[in-house]
Amino acid sequence: MPTYTLSDLAKLADVTPRTIRYYITQGLLPSPGQQGPSTRYDDSHLGLLRVIKKLQNAHLPLAEIRARLRKITGEDMATLASSTDAETPADSAVDYIRRVMGEPTAPPPMASEPPPASYRVVASTSEPEAQRSQWERIPLDPDVELHVRRPLTRQHNKRVERLITIARQLFEED
Amino acid sequence: MPCTTLKLSARSDRRFIRSTYRSNRFILAEVVAPHAHEQTERKRPPVNLAFVLDRSGSMSGEKIRLAKQAVEYSIARLQSDDRFSIVTYDDVIDVVVASTTATAQARQDALARLATVDARNQTNLGGGWLRGAEQVALNLAHEGVNRTLLLTDGLANVGITDRDELARHAAELRTRGVATTTFGVGTDFDEVLLQAMATAGGGNFYYIADARSIADYVTSEVGEALDVVAREVTLEITAPEAASVESLSPFPVERRAARTVISLGSMVAEQVVQVVLRLNLPLGELGRETGAVLALGDSDGLPDNATQTLSWEYADSKSNDLQERDAEVDRAVARVFAARARQDATRFNRAGDFPQAQAALHAVAKRIRSYAGRDPEMRALIAELELDASTLAAPMPAAALKEMHFRSYASAKMRMADGKAFRRTSS
Numbered sequence: 001m002p003t004y005t006l007s008d009l010a011k012l013a014d015v016t017p018r019t020i021r022y023y024i025t026q027g028l029l030p031s032p033g034q035q036g037p038s039t040r041y042d043d044s045h046l047g048l049l050r051v052i053k054k055l056q057n058a059h060l061p062l063a064e065i066r067a068r069l070r071k072i073t074g075e076d077m078a079t080l081a082s083s084t085d086a087e088t089p090a091d092s093a094v095d096y097i098r099r100v101m102g103e104p105t106a107p108p109p110m111a112s113e114p115p116p117a118s119y120r121v122v123a124s125t126s127e128p129e130a131q132r133s134q135w136e137r138i139p140l141d142p143d144v145e146l147h148v149r150r151p152l153t154r155q156h157n158k159r160v161e162r163l164i165t166i167a168r169q170l171f172e173e174d
Numbered sequence: 175m176p177c178t179t180l181k182l183s184a185r186s187d188r189r190f191i192r193s194t195y196r197s198n199r200f201i202l203a204e205v206v207a208p209h210a211h212e213q214t215e216r217k218r219p220p221v222n223l224a225f226v227l228d229r230s231g232s233m234s235g236e237k238i239r240l241a242k243q244a245v246e247y248s249i250a251r252l253q254s255d256d257r258f259s260i261v262t263y264d265d266v267i268d269v270v271v272a273s274t275t276a277t278a279q280a281r282q283d284a285l286a287r288l289a290t291v292d293a294r295n296q297t298n299l300g301g302g303w304l305r306g307a308e309q310v311a312l313n314l315a316h317e318g319v320n321r322t323l324l325l326t327d328g329l330a331n332v333g334i335t336d337r338d339e340l341a342r343h344a345a346e347l348r349t350r351g352v353a354t355t356t357f358g359v360g361t362d363f364d365e366v367l368l369q370a371m372a373t374a375g376g377g378n379f380y381y382i383a384d385a386r387s388i389a390d391y392v393t394s395e396v397g398e399a400l401d402v403v404a405r406e407v408t409l410e411i412t413a414p415e416a417a418s419v420e421s422l423s424p425f426p427v428e429r430r431a432a433r434t435v436i437s438l439g440s441m442v443a444e445q446v447v448q449v450v451l452r453l454n455l456p457l458g459e460l461g462r463e464t465g466a467v468l469a470l471g472d473s474d475g476l477p478d479n480a481t482q483t484l485s486w487e488y489a490d491s492k493s494n495d496l497q498e499r500d501a502e503v504d505r506a507v508a509r510v511f512a513a514r515a516r517q518d519a520t521r522f523n524r525a526g527d528f529p530q531a532q533a534a535l536h537a538v539a540k541r542i543r544s545y546a547g548r549d550p551e552m553r554a555l556i557a558e559l560e561l562d563a564s565t566l567a568a569p570m571p572a573a574a575l576k577e578m579h580f581r582s583y584a585s586a587k588m589r590m591a592d593g594k595a596f597r598r599t600s601s
Binding site: 003004005007008011012013014043046047050089091092093094096097098100101139140141165168171 | 195196301304307308310311312314334343346347349350351352412413414415416418431432454457458463464465466467481483485
């Protein structure tokens with residue numbers, strides 16, 4: 001798994017390095033150990049920073065954010081860190097081929113949901129928030145915005161993603 | 175086989191981005207595989223190949239003889255750690271040689287059985303290919319190179335015939351460890367299908383205009399499988415959450431949480447692969463920096479040092495308008511857009527829509543002209559595109575269309591004009 005310098009991490013999470021250091025001192029982010037120019041951060045730090053940012057956008061005070069982050073278990077942390085690993089297909093290549101060809105296969109393993117993306121971890125630990133819908137403004141151009149009320153169903157979300165992709169192509173800068 | 179010497183270098187076309195607009199910036203990432211000698215401490219990974227041959231009526235005579243010869247030459251290069259199988263198909267699928275280790279005896283037996291194969295009926299391309307993939311899958315070499323080689327001169331007209339469905343199966347099999355390479359012979363095969371299967375399947379696609387070159391192409395692909403120094407190489411890009419990442423080069427792309435993962439397939443010694451990416455970056459505060467981290471991975475372990483960070487600074491319109499461009503990135507972007515436009519144009523031409531074929535090429539030529547300046551390479555590309563536009567304004571022979579379609583594919587994928595791997599030593 002690739003690791004990030006403090007400056008990389010700040011750029012990827014759209015915060016300043018100072019903010020990251022502050023979060024570490026406040027216990028919002030785990031300490032990466034000894035701090036210095038060679039300190040490396042990983043995907044769990046990036047995942048947590050993005051979670052913190054979402055909670056801040058919902059205007060939650062830092063204390064509340066800290067309380068919610070504490071609910072993230074060790075297992076969830078592992079998920080945060082590993083959510084970028086490839087999903088292992090549920091069946092083998094042989095079973096897949098036999099199914100396509102309409103032939104008997106070994107009993108398939110129980111279908112499992114893919115591991116949740118990092119930002120879903122908190123939603124699942126905060127039921128009241130999960131029910132509340134929120135309008136998101138997506139700027140397409142200085143004069144045009146798309147407003148989307150989230151959460152969306154998976155199918156709707158796909159359509160909106162497509163809409164944004166097409167709209168962005170239309171409004172390409174140059 | 176921890177591969178410690180895959181090299182990554184990446185650059186962006188421009189340094190500044192707009193603070194009040196979303197910006198598109200292009201990245202040119204180059205991955206160079208090590209020389210085989212840098213890895214002398216290890217043996218090459220074993221290969222596990224299925225040769226899938228079309229034996230439908232159209233292959234009769236010279237073509238089937240040459241295809242069988244290609245398999246004969248190919249298995250002669252394997253060693254006893256390697257595995258192979260041979261499947262033929264028309265409307266009926268025959269596993270001529272079930273997956274076996276490539277011992278001298280097994281190779282000899284295979285030749286005897288191959289000698290009995292002759293061309294017959296219709297074409298169950300999908301079924302034949304899946305059978306071949308099954309032979310590879312039954313003995314998947316977890317440390318090796320697992321690949322199905324499909325050779326055909328015709329269309330899929332029995333069994334699964336839908337292009338999208340076959341490409342989807344190829345992608346599913348790639349994620350389950352079996353890659354697909356395709357060879358189209360002559361002028362009657364479906365290059366859109368074969369290219370889609372190879373792209374989704376993480377293998378290569380070859381156009382063989384003249385059946386006499388079948389052995390050359392097939393043995394070359396087998397030679398590449400034997401010369402793999404890094405298996406299943408991936409380029410992973412982590413970008414800010416509000417950014418979107420798109421590969422303009424024809425490689426399979428997956429999103430995994432914060433990352434965009436581009437599968438470059440297995441790489442042979444000294445192979446050079448370039449990937450052109452388009453990032454759509456969000457607006458931001460003047461003076462702030464944003465960035466993307468690129469990292470390499472392969473199925474044998476990720477070297478810690480193969481990462482690179484690219485940064486952009488939010489700047490005002492004037493700085494954005496006056497900033498310098500990286501000509502090398504611009505050239506790569508121009509090449510990949512030209513290749514895509516040529517593929518579109520050949521499809522329009524085949525469908526008889528000549529104005530659309532011309533329009534596709536004129537549009538991309540115009541776009542490249544807007545940033546080419548006096549760069550000789552980009553100006554030459556524009557001239558070629560204009561020339562192609564006039565050629566494609568009238569019906570073209572099938573072979574010429576296939577040739578143009580194939581060269582565009584090879585160029586976009588950074589392979590040689592004949593589809594073979596581009597190596598540092600080839601230049």
